[in-house]
Amino acid sequence: MSVAAPAALLAHLALVEGALLSAAAAALVGHALHARRRARLDRARFAVLHRLTSLRLAEGTGRLSSALLRSMPFRLQVRLLQELAPSLVGAQRARLTELMTRVGVTERAERWCGSRRWWRRLQGLRLLTQLRAGAAIAPALLNDPRPEVRAQAIEWVTENPDPALIDQLLRLLDGSQMRGLLPVKDALVRIGRPCLGALTHFLSDRRGSALQAGLEVAVVLTDPMMFGPALTATTDEDPHTRALAAALIAAVGGTDAVDRLAELLDDQHPDVRAAAVRGLGRLEYWPAAAQVARLLSDPAWDVRSEAALTLKALGSTGLLLLHRALMNDDPFARDAARRVLDLPDARPELAA
Incomplete structure (x- = not known):
């Protein structure tokens, strides 16, 4: 009896476990079948609803x-x-x-x-x-503690632009209020012309990182009304701000722009000199070719590279100066010119 009792108990436990497993399997199969039926029904209902709603929206009644x-x-x-x-x-x-x-x-x-x-x-x-x-x-x-929610709120403003909301977006460019400015700048660019006036006022009223963020947006949107604040920003004590301002006045263009860019070729910071020479190349201002050629001997590689590319963009006058630089005593100038003249579209017939 003592041996038969455990065997019977084990058999009973096995039957119970088998029953439980069978019930679980049946429940899973039943749930799967129910989900499949519901999915088919949802597809059918959705197709009808989609068709009817589309028709009613087109007809103007819902x-x-x-x-x-x-x-x-x-x-x-x-x-x-x-x-x-x-x-x-x-x-x-x-x-x-x-x-x-x-x-x-x-x-x-x-x-x-x-x-x-x-x-x-x-x-x-x-x-x-x-x-x-x-x-x-x-x-x-827009001031939610979660960045995911703030980003979606910015997207909402992009779809529903309003002057007051645009001002609120611009205030978010202040780095002390929000980390992760890319969604804000992207939203302002997508909004476009409706934010030009507010952005111009913002450029006149801000300094530091907020001004730099505003300049980055302004370079993309570019409007003549921004020239005044941009020209003022070229005298800022921060070289990154001056470089961004140089890019903006080059995007706006005009006589005052090329005059200021020519002055910035002598800026003490290489980033500003590079931005200035890049701007002159963008405007294809060939009268500044001789000033640009001097920068082929600049101590900063970025400046030398931009100067060579700008000379190439200035056409025949710039290419002539590049070929002359091949005989320069300065190895930096020779190397910068050689690198650009090896690019496609250089005109070797000017070497003579």
Whole structure:
């Protein structure tokens, strides 16, 4: 009896474990089949909803779509928004936003933006960005503690540019307020002309890293109204600021620009000299060719390289000076000229 009892107990345990494993397997198979059926049903429902909503948006009415959309799970409502929003503009985009607001998507997104969980705030803000809604909530998230949420708030402003919000974006260029300025600068560039006035005022009013960030944006956007602040910035004590300002006045162009760039060829910092000579090359200002040729003997390699490339860009006059530099007593000047003359499009017939 003492031997048979453990054997019976083990057999009983084996049966119980087998039953549990069978039940678990059945549950997994059942869940998989249910998920598969739900996925098929979702695809069918989504196809019908997508078609009807597209037609109603094109016709300018959303009554049928609204009733059908309200009966759908929230995940399908969001999917429909993500499918349709990128391809709609103008009145159709506005009707899509109105439709999503009517079925409660906008309200839920705004509620999520107030969540204590950062990923939920991010989800809500992404929905509001696609809806182009949430003007009362989204701007506050520009100061969110999470960088992911701040980046999405910046994206929201890009889609909904407003003078007050542009000013708020520019204030974020102050390095003391926010780390990671690339999304801010990218947003300002994408907004484009609407931010030119505010950016020009910003350049006149800032110093240090904030001014440098503003100059980087201004070099891309470039407008004549920026010339005054840029010209002032060429006298800044920071060489990086002077170099960026030189790039901006070169982008704007004009007589005053080439005169100032020629003066900056004698700046004490090599980065500024390189930016100045690069700017003269961009403007193809050949009367400065002799001044540029002097920089073939500059102690800084970047300056010598830019000087040689600029001379090549200045055409026949610059190429003649490059060939003369091949006979210069300074090995730096000879090397800089030789490097550029070995590039394609150099005209060896000028060597004589």
